C-alpha cells in the first residue's frame with residue numbers, strides 16, 4: 001500500500017536551513033512544492049517558507065490548491081500586485097520567481113530534490129552527476145570542468161554529500177558571477193525614459209508592450225510610447241492597438257526631425273518608452289541614426305534586447321555593434337525557445353550590461369520576468 005502523502009510548510013531564516021529541516025523530517029524522497037518569503041511587520045526580518053511534500057510528484061496534485069491558498073506577504077509589498085516582476089526582498093529567498101503556480105517550485109521538486117537512492121552518495125558520483133547536468137544545460141565544458149574541479153578541491157564533504165547540496169552550492173557561485181540590473185525606478189517623480197534597441201525580431205516592441213502594460217495596468221502610471229520604427233509596413237500595429245486599449249499616449253516619429261515634437265506631446269507621461277527599428281550589426285548607418293535619436297531623447301535606461309537563442313558569437317557581435325548606443329541594460333527574450341541561459345553563461349559573466357528582464361513567451365504582459373542574480377543563475381543551471 002502507498003504511504004499517505006504529507007504536506008507541510010517549513011519556516012526558517014535561510015533556504016539551506018529549510019532544506020535541512022525537510023530532509024530531516026521527510027527524508028530523501030521529499031519534494032518542494034512552493035517557496036515564499038514572509039515578513040513580520042514592516043521592518044521585521046524576512047523568513048523563508050518552504051512547503052514540501054513527503055513524496056515526489058505530488059506537485060501536480062496539489063499545485064492548484066497551493067496556488068489558491070497563496071497569500072500576499074504582510075509587508076511593505078501590500079497593495080502592490082504580486083508578480084514575477086517583483087524583486088526578492090532578500091536575494092537568499094527563492095521567492096516570487098514565478099507567480100502563484102510557481103513553476104520554479106515544480107522544477108525544484110524534480111531537480112533540487114535529494115537522490116532517492118541514498119542519503120550519502122559517494123562524492124565522485126555526486127560530482128559526476130552534477131557535471132553531466134551542467135553540460136546538459138549547455139554551459140561551456142571548459143567552465144563546467146573548472147567548477148567541478150573547484151568543488152572537488154574544496155574537499156568539503158558537506159558540499160558533496162548529495163546532488164541537492166552541490167547544486168545549491170554551485171547556484172550560489174553562479175549567482176555571484178552574473179549581473180542583474182536594479183528594478184525600474186518607480187519612486188522618482190520625474191519622467192523616466194526607457195529606450196529599446198536591438199536587431200530586428202529580437203522582441204523589442206513586445207518587451208516594451210509588456211513593460212508598458214505592467215506600468216499602466218498594474219501600477220497605474222501614465223505611459224507614453226514613441227516609436228521611430230517606420231521601416232516595415234504594419235510594424236506599429238501591435239503597439240498602436242495596445243495603446244488604444246490601455247490608454248497609453250502613442251506617438252510615431254516618421255523622421256528624426258519629428259522626435260522632439262513627439263517627446264513634447266508625451267511630456268506629461270511619467271514613463272516614456274521608446275520603440276526603435278531593428279538594426280543588423282553591419283548596418284552602421286542605421287545604428288548611427290539611432291544614436292542621434294537617442295541623443296535627442298536622452299533615455300534614463302537603454303535596453304539592448306537580444307534573443308537568448310543566439311549563440312556566443314552572435315551575442316558578442318550584437319553587443320559590439322550596439323556599443324556606440326551605450327546601452328546600460330540587457331533584455332534576453334525567447335527563454336521559452338532557448339530553454340535556458342547555460343550556453344550564454346560566459347557572455348553574461350563578461351558583459352558589462354546587467355540584465356534587466358527575461359522574456360519567456362509572447363503573452364503581454366505575463367511573459368516577462370524581472371531579472372535577479374538568483375533567477376539568472378537558475379536559468380543558467382536550467383533548474384528554473
Ligand SMILES: Nc1nc2c(ncn2[C@@H]2O[C@H](COP(=O)(O)OP(=O)(O)O)[C@@H](O)[C@H]2O)c(=O)[nH]1
Nearest residue numbers: 200201202203204205206333334359360361362
Ligand atoms: N516565443 C517568443 N516569442 C517572442 C518573445 N518575445 C517576442 N516574441 C515574438 O517575436 C516576434 C518579434 O517580436 P517583436 O517584438 O516584433 O520584435 P522587434 O522586431 O524586436 O520589435 C513576435 O512574433 C513576438 O510575438 C519571447 O520571449 N518568446
Ligand SMILES: [Mg+2]
Nearest residue numbers: 204205229235
Ligand atoms: Mg518592433
